[in-house]
Amino acid sequence: xxNKLISEMGxxxxxxxxxxxxxxxxxxxxxxLTEFELTELLDVGLAEVTTAVSSISEISxxxxxxxxxxxxxxxxxxxxxxxxxxxxxxxxxxxxxTELVGPAGIGKTQFCLKLSLLASLPSSHGGLDxxxxxxxxxxxxxxxxxxxxGVNSFPExxxxxxxxxxxxxxxxxxxxTTPTEFSECLQKIKDSLLQHHMKLLVIDSxxxxxxxxxxxxxxxxxxxxxxxxxxxxxxxxxxxxxxxTNQVRSHSGDDPFHYSFQDSRQNLDFPTTFxxxxxxxxxxxxxxxxxxxxxxxxKSGQRFIKLAKSSMSPPVAFTFAISAxxxxxxxxxxxxxxxxxxxxxxxxxxxxxxx
Numbered sequence: 432x433x434n435k436l437i438s439e440m441g442x443x444x445x446x447x448x449x450x451x452x453x454x455x456x457x458x459x460x461x462x463x464l465t466e467f468e469l470t471e472l473l474d475v476g477l478a479e480v481t482t483a484v485s486s487i488s489e490i491s492x493x494x495x496x497x498x499x500x501x502x503x504x505x506x507x508x509x510x511x512x513x514x515x516x517x518x519x520x521x522x523x524x525x526x527x528x529t530e531l532v533g534p535a536g537i538g539k540t541q542f543c544l545k546l547s548l549l550a551s552l553p554s555s556h557g558g559l560d561x562x563x564x565x566x567x568x569x570x571x572x573x574x575x576x577x578x579x580x581g582v583n584s585f586p587e588x589x590x591x592x593x594x595x596x597x598x599x600x601x602x603x604x605x606x607x608t609t610p611t612e613f614s615e616c617l618q619k620i621k622d623s624l625l626q627h628h629m630k631l632l633v634i635d636s637x638x639x640x641x642x643x644x645x646x647x648x649x650x651x652x653x654x655x656x657x658x659x660x661x662x663x664x665x666x667x668x669x670x671x672x673x674x675x676t677n678q679v680r681s682h683s684g685d686d687p688f689h690y691s692f693q694d695s696r697q698n699l700d701f702p703t704t705f706x707x708x709x710x711x712x713x714x715x716x717x718x719x720x721x722x723x724x725x726x727x728x729x730k731s732g733q734r735f736i737k738l739a740k741s742s743m744s745p746p747v748a749f750t751f752a753i754s755a756x757x758x759x760x761x762x763x764x765x766x767x768x769x770x771x772x773x774x775x776x777x778x779x780x781x782x783x784x785x786x
Contacts, residue, residue: 434459440490446483449473458491459614462657465716488660508550508559508631508672510542511584512751514763515736518744519723523672528663528720532677532711533727533776537734538753539676542727543633544577545757546674548584550631551601556588561630563602564620568613568639570606574599583756610658613640617661624669631672632665638678638712659720675721679709679776709776730777738765739773746773 435458437450453472455461461469461484469480507521516522523529523546531539547565552558565572581598582589589595603623607613623629641658666673711718711726718724724740736758737748747765751758 435491437461437487440487442483442486446473446475446479449475450483458487459657461487462491462660464656488664506670508546509557510546511549511557512736512749512758512760514749514760514765515725515738517763518738518747518765519741520743523674524723525672526667526670527722528666528673528675529723529725530675530677530711530721531725531727532679534679534709534729537727537729538751538758539727540571540635541576541580541753542725542758543635543674543676544573545580545584546672547602547631547633548577548581548598550672551598552585552588556585559630561601561628563631563633564623564629565602565604566613566616566620566632566634567604567606568608568634568636571635572604574602577602579755580757583754607640610640613658617658617665621665624665624671629669629671631674632669634662634673634675636676636678637717638676641713656716659717663720677717678712680712681709710774711776726774726776728777736760737768737773 436456437458437460438447438456440447440458442450450456450461450473455464455469455472464472466477466480466484469484470477473480506525507516507519507523508525509516509522510519531542533539543565547563549557550559550561550563552560554560578589578595578599581595589598605616605619607616620632624632637658662673662675711724718740721740722742723738726735726737726739728735728737734751734753735748736751737746738744739746746768748768749763749765750761752761753759
């Protein structure tokens with residue numbers, strides 16, 4: 432559907448002709464640009480662009496479903512981290528994007544491996560008894576590590592002959608290395624969600640796909656608009672949990688420590704400086720696309736997992752550790768947070784940590 436021609440979408444001829452004149456021929460071409468970029472490129476009003484983009488999105492992506500807070504009542508994938516599951520009202524919610532963001536080596540991939548295991552576990556042992564699609568863009572997926580987590584977390588299951596191989600066989604690993612290959616993967620994923628018993632989609636990591644270097648070795652970022660729209664639609668359409676990891680980058684003076692989706696009361700008495708120099712990559716549009724943001728960070732010799740964005744819980748942080756059985760919380764009682772610490776990310780002393 433990404434390559435569906437705009438000329439075949441039934442848009443008003445006036446706007447369809449303008450798209451064609453500017454060499455914007457497919458849904459992917461249009462959705463890879465922001466509405467403001469399209470306004471400048473097409474030289475038309477924002478309202479007209481917004482209407483056209485809405486029509487293109489509706490036709491090229493799975494149907495959008497209006498949601499209120501009951502989106503979280505459709506189901507959850509428990510993380511088996513008691514305090515975090517309580518804060519999330521049951522676990523990773525179905526039908527929306529949950530983001531894991533943090534510096535390299537902090538444990539994002541470990542979290543994803545544990546979730547993949549939990550989604551594929553038999554329902555009799557608290558799992559979803561389904562298959563998993565794991566998009567591994569940095570070649571970090573390890574079936575050996577996942578089985579190690581399973582053996583140490585659920586020995587009664589993994590002692591059954593052939594169970595380890597059966598569980599590993601439920602996870603389909605895709606390894607795109609370019610944005611073009613990723614776009615092709617998304618189409619395959621959509622078909623798999625419809626044809627198979629898929630219960631979880633993991634993309635580890637999103638930031639690695641959209642960042643790169645040009646011919647002169649300069650950093651550049653590929654457009655994210657179409658991928659972001661399509662992934663969000665996949666989550667809503669399939670009603671399964673979608674977990675995406677994100678990297679961090681250096682904080683600049685233009686980066687907000689407070690987003691518009693957060694309660695303005697959390698913005699009171701912000702200090703003028705803050706000791707974190709890292710923020711989530713991919714920018715503000717992506718931050719608004721995710722429904723849950725979990726920040727993993729290390730500070731003063733401890734590792735924290737912060738629930739930085741959720742409509743069901745105030746921002747709260749938990750200390751955690753990583754062992755042979757995966758991630759575990761040191762305390763189930765979280766620490767409520769306020770101010771810039773909600774979005775700031777500390778990456779002190781990551782050496783020796785799992786990723």
